[in-house]
Amino acid sequence: MRARMGLLAAPLLLLSLAACGNEAQPASQQEQAPEQAAVKVAQTDLGPILVDQAGRTLYAFTKDENKSSACDADCIAVWPALTSTSKVESGDGVDSNLLSATEQTQAVYGKWPLYYYVGDAVAGDLNGQGVDEKWFAVAPDGKLVKKES
Structure with a gap:
């Protein structure tokens, strides 16, 4: 069960990090x-x-x-x-x-x-x-x- 939770959490973490990274870029680069x-x-x-x-x-x-x-x-x-x-x-x-x-x-x-x-x-x-x-x-x-x- 713990392994399944980790597998489910990893994509959510990556999506969150990607979203944060995009906000940090200047508008001209976005x-x-x-x-x-x-x-x-x-x-x-x-x-x-x-x-x-x-x-x-x-x-x-x-x-x-x-x-x-x-x-x-x-x-x-x-x-x-x-x-x-x-x-x-x-x-x-x-x-x-x-x-x-x-x-x-x-x-x-x-x-x-x-x-x-x-x-x-x-x-x-x-x-x-x-x-x-x-x-x-x-x-x-x-x-x-x-x-x-």
């Missing part, structure tokens, strides 16, 4: 891989730019080349990638011919892998714009927006 991500265009102080389905600004890193991310683990901690477990949907204003994904499921627009900035607290924030002169919002034509908001 939301990195939605089952269905979408990219759309929003009008901002920078002009029209790419945002995700919730209106959060998407950025590109000037060191990325050939649709491949140059963002290492320290970089990803500050600039989480827009990823999806299925095909990223194109929303209003997005050229679906420019939207693709890497083998690691990161969304790519034109030649630019797409990222969030942890300093953006809510939809519409543009705090990552121009950071280190390497991070910029992306326009619907796939070019970087290099002006200030």
